[in-house]
Amino acid sequence: MRWSPFLGIPLLLALVSFIVFKLFPNSSTNLTPLGQRLFTVEDLAPFNGTDTGLPILLGILGSVFDVTKGRDHYGAGGGYNHFAGRDASRAFVSGNFTGEGLTDTLHGLSSTEVKSIVEWRDFYFKTYTFVGKLVGRYYDGEGNPTKYLKGVEAKAARGAQLLEKQKKEEAKVASCNSRWSQEEGSEVWCDDGYPRLVQRPVEIALTGKMSKRCACFKEDELGQAGLEVYDGCDYFAKNCRL
Numbered sequence: 001m002r003w004s005p006f007l008g009i010p011l012l013l014a015l016v017s018f019i020v021f022k023l024f025p026n027s028s029t030n031l032t033p034l035g036q037r038l039f040t041v042e043d044l045a046p047f048n049g050t051d052t053g054l055p056i057l058l059g060i061l062g063s064v065f066d067v068t069k070g071r072d073h074y075g076a077g078g079g080y081n082h083f084a085g086r087d088a089s090r091a092f093v094s095g096n097f098t099g100e101g102l103t104d105t106l107h108g109l110s111s112t113e114v115k116s117i118v119e120w121r122d123f124y125f126k127t128y129t130f131v132g133k134l135v136g137r138y139y140d141g142e143g144n145p146t147k148y149l150k151g152v153e154a155k156a157a158r159g160a161q162l163l164e165k166q167k168k169e170e171a172k173v174a175s176c177n178s179r180w181s182q183e184e185g186s187e188v189w190c191d192d193g194y195p196r197l198v199q200r201p202v203e204i205a206l207t208g209k210m211s212k213r214c215a216c217f218k219e220d221e222l223g224q225a226g227l228e229v230y231d232g233c234d235y236f237a238k239n240c241r242l
């Protein structure tokens with residue numbers, strides 16, 4: 001049989017692509033959607049929106065998404081360009097898009113903050129295309145979740161439970177009505193009962209901070225521990241100006 005050049009060229013091309021794929025499995029030509037591509041920090045960096053010929057990629061909790069369709073936000077000059085070409089998970093709650101703020105460590109964040117970052121990751125799964133994983137803090141060299149990622153997910157789940165508990169606890173005692181105006185300032189009042197300041201039950205576990213709310217208590221409940229009368233407000237006032 002004679003060797004046909006029409007058959008030879010496609011065969012040659014197929015051979016060359018196979019060799020390139022084997023030699024450079026992580027090259028930018030291998031950006032398969034929904035792929036399990038593993039990125040290093042250095043692999044991810046060029047996809048930061050500067051080169052308009054490349055897709056724009058964003059890492060969050062080690063998951064990498066193609067956010068090219070959001071070029072207005074993530075491209076050069078966009079308000080969220082700092083998220084492109086890296087994993088800056090912490091900045092999703094800190095809002096610090098500069099220098100040390102652009103980090104993937106969540107050290108010291110509260111469970112609600114961690115939960116909020118996990119929700120951002122959900123947003124990217126829903127809105128953009130998942131293209132792979134970033135090897136480092138959240139995924140190991142085999143693409144398996146690290147202890148750190150499992151810890152983050154557990155903390156977020158705990159945050160969700162605590163928020164649920166907080167909601168249930170707060171529903172037991174009605175919140176005060178409140179209004180604010182430039183001329184009159186703030187005012188709280190109860191249609192039924194008396195306004196008292198109370199510590200939110202699970203707030204410290206949730207956010208690491210103290211936080212109080214105004215709730216309405218009936219006359220026979222006013223002796224409970226932990227109820228604070230507003231400064232300058234009478235014990236039996238239904239309405240308090242702050």
Ligand code: HEM
Pocket residue numbers: 070073080091092093094095096
């Ligand atoms: C922690 C602070 C903040 C973070 C991490 C953040 C993050 C983001 C991200 C990632 C997007 C793009 C979402 C997408 O891909 O569609 C976005 C969109 C947007 N952000 Fe923020 N943001 C923050 C604060 C703010 C603030 C303070 C404002 C307003 C004063 C704001 C206004 C907007 C608006 C209007 C859009 C949508 C723009 C559009 O769809 O054209 N953001 N934000």
